[in-house]
Amino acid sequence: MQTRVMTAHIPLDLAAKVDAAASRIDRSRGWVVKQALVAWVDQEDERHRMTLEALADVDAGRIISDEAMETWADSLSSDTPLPRPTA
Template sequence: MAGDTKVLTTHVPLALAEKVDAIAMRLDRSRDWVMKQALAAWVDEEEIRHQMTLQALDDVDAVRVIDHQTVRAWADSLSSDEKLLPPRA
C-alpha cells in the first residue's frame, strides 16, 4: 500500500538535532518532514554511488582503465601553461 509507513528511530548529536529544528522552523515544516527529505536524498545519493562503484568494477574487469602516471601527468598539467587533454581509457 502506498500509505504504509514504518517508524525508524535514532539518536543524533544535539547540535545536529538543533540544526534540523532550525531548518524546520525556517521552512515552516515539521521536523519529520525535514528528516524524510534528508533521508530520501541520502538514500538516492548512496544508490548512485553504489551503481557507480559497480560500473567502475566492470570497467576494471574489462580493462577499461587509465594508469596512475597518465592521470598524474594530466592533473599536473592543469596548473601549467601546456594543459593536456583529459586521459581516456
C-alpha cells in the first residue's frame, strides 16, 4: 500500500491526548491518528449518503408534515402515544 505524509496543526491538549492513547494501547501516534481519521472519513461518507437519500425522498414527495411530527412527538409523553407517522 502506498502512503503519503500529511501534516496538520492541532491543539496541544489534543496532541497530549493522542500521545496518551498511543502509550496506553502500545501503538504509535501515527497509528492512532490514522485510526481516528479512517473512522471520521467513514462517518462523513455515511452522513453524505444519508443526506443524498433524504434529498431523494423529498424530491419523490416522501415527506411527513411538521404538524404530523409535532402531534406524534407531543403524544409520546402521554398515556396513549400515537404510532409513528409515515410518509
